Amino acid sequence: MIKADNVYKSRKLIKVSLTYCEENKLINSIKITGDFFLYPEEALDQLESSLIGTKVDKYTLRETIEKALKQVDVFGFDQYSLTDAILGCLKQEQDSSATGKR
Amino acid sequence: MKFKKIRLLETGFNPGPWNMALDEVLLNNCIDGSEPILRLYGWSPPCVSVGYFQSIEEEVNLDRCSQLGVDVVRRMTGGGAVLHEFELTYSFITRKFPFNILDSYKWICAPVTVCINKLGFKAKYVPLNDIIVDNKKISGNAQTRKNKTLLQHGTILLNVNFEKMFSVLKVPPEKLKDKMIVDAKSRVNGLNRTFEEVASQLKASFSEKFSAQFIEDEITEIEKEDCKKKVAQKYSSHQWNHRR
Numbered sequence: 001m002i003k004a005d006n007v008y009k010s011r012k013l014i015k016v017s018l019t020y021c022e023e024n025k026l027i028n029s030i031k032i033t034g035d036f037f038l039y040p041e042e043a044l045d046q047l048e049s050s051l052i053g054t055k056v057d058k059y060t061l062r063e064t065i066e067k068a069l070k071q072v073d074v075f076g077f078d079q080y081s082l083t084d085a086i087l088g089c090l091k092q093e094q095d096s097s098a099t100g101k102r
Numbered sequence: 103m104k105f106k107k108i109r110l111l112e113t114g115f116n117p118g119p120w121n122m123a124l125d126e127v128l129l130n131n132c133i134d135g136s137e138p139i140l141r142l143y144g145w146s147p148p149c150v151s152v153g154y155f156q157s158i159e160e161e162v163n164l165d166r167c168s169q170l171g172v173d174v175v176r177r178m179t180g181g182g183a184v185l186h187e188f189e190l191t192y193s194f195i196t197r198k199f200p201f202n203i204l205d206s207y208k209w210i211c212a213p214v215t216v217c218i219n220k221l222g223f224k225a226k227y228v229p230l231n232d233i234i235v236d237n238k239k240i241s242g243n244a245q246t247r248k249n250k251t252l253l254q255h256g257t258i259l260l261n262v263n264f265e266k267m268f269s270v271l272k273v274p275p276e277k278l279k280d281k282m283i284v285d286a287k288s289r290v291n292g293l294n295r296t297f298e299e300v301a302s303q304l305k306a307s308f309s310e311k312f313s314a315q316f317i318e319d320e321i322t323e324i325e326k327e328d329c330k331k332k333v334a335q336k337y338s339s340h341q342w343n344h345r346r
Binding site: 007012013015031032033034035036037038039040041044073075 | 155156183231244274346
């Protein structure tokens, strides 16, 4: 299991912390924090739950996020920026592996 | 959208957990027929509040807060971390409001913007939740909706202790602009008006905006008891404050 984090500046700041399986790239756990707004607020817990078991892949992530946020008012990010924020975790992790900081 | 009357609560300076608990109690106790509430308050001791979706450990230097006697509390509203010290905070709670979220922010930020302008500044509302003067944030606002009731609370900055602010908040470089600072020369020191001056103008602006008369009131014994419970069970609990 690999742990990775990323800070991503969209209209608001998104911080993603996740663990995923190295072999199949499925998300095992994920925490999304930041200074954004979601209405209703409980939607973030549901979004995080829906991302568990999702493959860290651009189109799968975008589709899952879009579906989870369908009835939600979000200010500060969207399905595109959150997808980029999650994918950025992998890049951060790969960069730290390459420099031996993992 | 107009109101005949607004219940006015000027609740003084209180600790952060108590302030957040009272806002939630007032929101929860609002029922059909309740007058809207304008609450004006301050914070003592100083307190960092973090947004509902933020991680307290990621945003706040907890050791530094402890050394400086600064409280820390999680809000029930989104948005960013704020050091509440030299400011006026307001809450507006209402059952009647524009359904669209952007419209409702704009609607409540309007009298706040007018207040700042009447104090001699050129303030501008910037969606979603900021009011700026000279391109720098002077007021941050956040709202939530529960049980068909809207609560919006927000701050009007009177003064800033930058050294303290940056020692208690872990501000990432990406957020420096939002925290009113690009470089030392572009710092904003708040409105440099007294709490009472701003409170008086804010009341006038809300009254004018909603064509409403104020009913000057105090919190009831029931609200006080509910608030004490909410402080103990929620806003001073590790479970709530460290939930993310």
